[in-house]
Amino acid sequence: MLDVKNITAGYGKLQILNGMSIHVVKNTITAILGGNGCGKSTTLKAITGLLKVTSGDITFEGESLLRVKPQDIVKRGIAYVTQGKDVFPSMTVEENLLLGAYCIKDRKVIKNNIEMVLESMPRLKTRFKSPSGVLSGGEQQMLSIGRGLMSNPKLLILDEPSAALSPKIAEEVYDHIVKIHKSGVTILLVEQNVRAALRISGYTYILSEGRVVMEDTTQNIRKHPDIKSFYLGNLPGKK
Ligand SMILES: Nc1ncnc2c1ncn2[C@@H]1O[C@H](COP(=O)(O)OP(=O)(O)OP(=O)(O)O)[C@@H](O)[C@H]1O
Numbered sequence: 001m002l003d004v005k006n007i008t009a010g011y012g013k014l015q016i017l018n019g020m021s022i023h024v025v026k027n028t029i030t031a032i033l034g035g036n037g038c039g040k041s042t043t044l045k046a047i048t049g050l051l052k053v054t055s056g057d058i059t060f061e062g063e064s065l066l067r068v069k070p071q072d073i074v075k076r077g078i079a080y081v082t083q084g085k086d087v088f089p090s091m092t093v094e095e096n097l098l099l100g101a102y103c104i105k106d107r108k109v110i111k112n113n114i115e116m117v118l119e120s121m122p123r124l125k126t127r128f129k130s131p132s133g134v135l136s137g138g139e140q141q142m143l144s145i146g147r148g149l150m151s152n153p154k155l156l157i158l159d160e161p162s163a164a165l166s167p168k169i170a171e172e173v174y175d176h177i178v179k180i181h182k183s184g185v186t187i188l189l190v191e192q193n194v195r196a197a198l199r200i201s202g203y204t205y206i207l208s209e210g211r212v213v214m215e216d217t218t219q220n221i222r223k224h225p226d227i228k229s230f231y232l233g234n235l236p237g238k239k
C-alpha cells in the first residue's frame with residue numbers, strides 16, 4: 001500500500017533521514033520504533049508531504065507522492081495525527097472534528113463521519129459543544145485521532161498516540177486503535193512506548209540515525225534478545 005524507498009531528507013544542511021525504507025501492507029498495523037531524535041516524526045512528515053525528500057521515492061497505491069501537495073495526500077486517503085497535543089483548545093470538539101473534514105465537500109458525508117466518530121468515542125459526544133481545552137489528556141488524544149478519521153482515510157498515521165498518558169488511559173487509546181484497524185483502516189504507528197506498540201502491531205521497524213536497523217514480524221521482534229534487553233528489560237512485568 002505504502003512504500004518508502006531509500007529516502008533522504010532533512011532540515012537545511014542537516015540530513016536526518018539516511019536511506020530510510022519501509023513498506024506498509026494494506027490492512028495491517030505497522031510500527032516504527034526508535035529513540036529520541038532518530039527521525040521517526042521526520043519520516044512521517046516526508047510521507048505526508050510536509051517535508052521535501054532529497055532522494056528516493058514514496059509511493060501510495062502505486063503512485064508517487066513526491067510532487068503531491070499535503071492536502072492532496074489527505075484526499076488520496078492518508079490521515080496524519082501529529083505528535084503531542086494538537087487540538088485547538090479554544091475551539092469546541094465539534095469544530096476540531098470539522099477541521100479534519102476540510103477536504104470533504106458533501107455535508108452528508110461529514111455528518112455521517114461525525115456520527116461514526118462520536119459513536120465509537122462516547123466521551124466526546126457528551127462534550128461535543130465544549131471547548132476541547134476542558135478535555136482530559138486521553139480525551140484530547142482521542143479527539144486528535146477522531147479528527148484524523150474525519151477524512152475517511154485508508155491509511156491512518158499516528159505519531160506517539162500514547163505520549164504523556166497514564167498507562168491505563170494509554171491502554172484505552174490503544175484498544176481504540178485496534179477497533180479502528182478492525183473497521184478496515186490500515187495503521188502506521190510511531191511510538192516510544194515499545195510495549196504498547198508491540199502489543200498491537202503485526203510488523204515492526206526499528207530506526208536509528210535515520211535508517212532502519214532492524215525489521216521483522218512483531219512476533220519475532222518480541223523474541224529478539226536485543227529488544228528484550230534494550231527496550232523491555234527494565235520494565236516491570238517483563239517475561
Ligand atoms: N524543524 C526542524 N528543524 C531542524 N531540525 C529539526 C526539525 N525537526 C526535527 N529536527 C531534528 O531532526 C532530528 C530528528 O527529529 P524527529 O522529530 O524526526 O525525531 P523523532 O524520532 O520523532 O524523536 P522523538 O521520539 O523525540 O519524537 C532531531 O535531531 C531534531 O532535532
Ligand SMILES: [Mg+2]
Pocket residue numbers: 040041042083159
Ligand atoms: Mg517524534
